[in-house]
Amino acid sequence: MGKLEGKVAIVTGGASGIGECMVDLFAHEGAIVIAADINDLGLEQASQKHNVQGMRLNVASDEEWEKLAKEVNERFGKIDILVNNAGISSEKPYDQIDIEDWQKMLSINGFGPFAGIKHVAPYMAAQKKGSIVNISSYTAMIGQGFNHYSASKGAVRALSKAASTAFGRQGIRVNALFPGIIETPMTKALSTSQDLLGQLIQATPLQRLGQPMDIANAALFLASDDSSYITGSELVIDGGYSAQ
Ligand SMILES: NC(=O)c1ccc[n+]([C@@H]2O[C@H](COP(=O)([O-])OP(=O)(O)OC[C@H]3O[C@@H](n4cnc5c(N)ncnc54)[C@H](O)[C@@H]3O)[C@@H](O)[C@H]2O)c1
Numbered sequence: 001m002g003k004l005e006g007k008v009a010i011v012t013g014g015a016s017g018i019g020e021c022m023v024d025l026f027a028h029e030g031a032i033v034i035a036a037d038i039n040d041l042g043l044e045q046a047s048q049k050h051n052v053q054g055m056r057l058n059v060a061s062d063e064e065w066e067k068l069a070k071e072v073n074e075r076f077g078k079i080d081i082l083v084n085n086a087g088i089s090s091e092k093p094y095d096q097i098d099i100e101d102w103q104k105m106l107s108i109n110g111f112g113p114f115a116g117i118k119h120v121a122p123y124m125a126a127q128k129k130g131s132i133v134n135i136s137s138y139t140a141m142i143g144q145g146f147n148h149y150s151a152s153k154g155a156v157r158a159l160s161k162a163a164s165t166a167f168g169r170q171g172i173r174v175n176a177l178f179p180g181i182i183e184t185p186m187t188k189a190l191s192t193s194q195d196l197l198g199q200l201i202q203a204t205p206l207q208r209l210g211q212p213m214d215i216a217n218a219a220l221f222l223a224s225d226d227s228s229y230i231t232g233s234e235l236v237i238d239g240g241y242s243a244q
Contacts, residue, residue: 002030003224008076010034010068012059012116013086015042017184018135021212022083022219027051029220034072037086059086059112062119069119079123081223084113084156085135089186090149102148109152110159117163121172128171133222134160135215138180138238157234164232173231175222180238182210205240 009026013019014035020042023035027049035046036057043054057068072079087109092101113134124130139146140153160176167174181187181200187209201207214237221227222235236242 002028003220003226004081005030007031007080007223008034008072008078009081009083009223010036010072010079010116010120011083011085012036012057012112015039015046015054017186018179018182018212018215019083019085020046021216022085023052024049025213025216025220026081026223029224031081032076034068034076036068059084059116060107062111062115065115065119069123073123078127079120079130080127081131081133082116082120082124083133083135083219083223084116086112087135087152087186088149089146091146092148093145094147097148105148105152106155109149110155113156114159117159117167117174121163121167121170124172125167125170130167130172131223131227132163132167132172132174133219134174134176135219136160136176136178136234138178138236138242141178141236142242160234161232168231173222173227175227175230175233175235177215177218177222178234178236178238178242179215180204180210180236180241182212182215184212203241203244204238205243208239210237210239 009031011019011022014023015037023033026033033052035054046052046054134156136156137153139150140157164174
């Protein structure tokens with residue numbers, strides 16, 4: 001029997017990279033998984049997989065979140081798991097970041113997880129049980145020159161703590177993951193520079209870059225009942241990079 005047998009899960013950003021890997025793993029573990037994304041082609045492909053339903057969602061939209069949560073609950077009868085994974089990144093230097101850049105970053109990476117919790121938690125509360133996993137980043141913990149991206153991931157870190165206390169008494173657990181550099185389309189540009197790649201691997205105690213499955217496995221643990229006494233926790237998955 002799979003670890004998520006009978007569960008209904010929403011994974012945002014489920015059409016690519018880490019999210020896509022989580023969608024596959026959760027479905028393999030027996031869940032019905034809603035891959036929520038703005039990537040229509042990726043969603044079409046996701047919907048062809050067993051136990052996976054692609055649904056369009058811009059995480060920065062309060063209205064779209066409200067609609068999606070209602071629809072998932074009506075179609076599948078409940079919502080057990082939410083992974084707030086969708087995100088964008090940027091390495092723009094400080095002096096080139098304007099208010100539009102800031103607002104876009106914070107609306108997708110910050111408001112997205114907030115609105116997800118806001119609209120999904122009531123359905124979880126109705127069954128007095130639920131697990132929310134927020135994907136932050138190691139850049140929320142150490143200075144890495146990612147500027148407004150780091151700030152948005154710091155917001156996710158603080159939001160996870162706050163939500164774990166706000167919703168714990170309703171049986172909802174909220175935890176956060178802090179990936180290091182993971183090989184996905186997001187980091188593809190970085191990975192094409194062999195020099196940079198080599199330097200990063202050298203600087204990582206475990207001597208390799210992360211893979212989407214490294215994050216998906218941790219998300220599976222936090223989503224499943226194996227972690228039923230864990231809430232408000234922070235798990236860094238970066239090969240030891242930020243421990244130095
Ligand atoms: N890859 C890394 O090295 C790394 C490191 C730390 C944290 N993270 C975080 O992990 C998460 C996944 O990253 P990834 O590397 O898989 O990236 P990715 O670019 O491969 O996937 C991100 C997904 O989010 C979707 N998305 C973007 N904006 C959206 C929106 N407004 N609404 C709905 N969906 C939207 C994209 O369409 C895409 O499918 C992100 O939150 C990212 O910040 C990644």
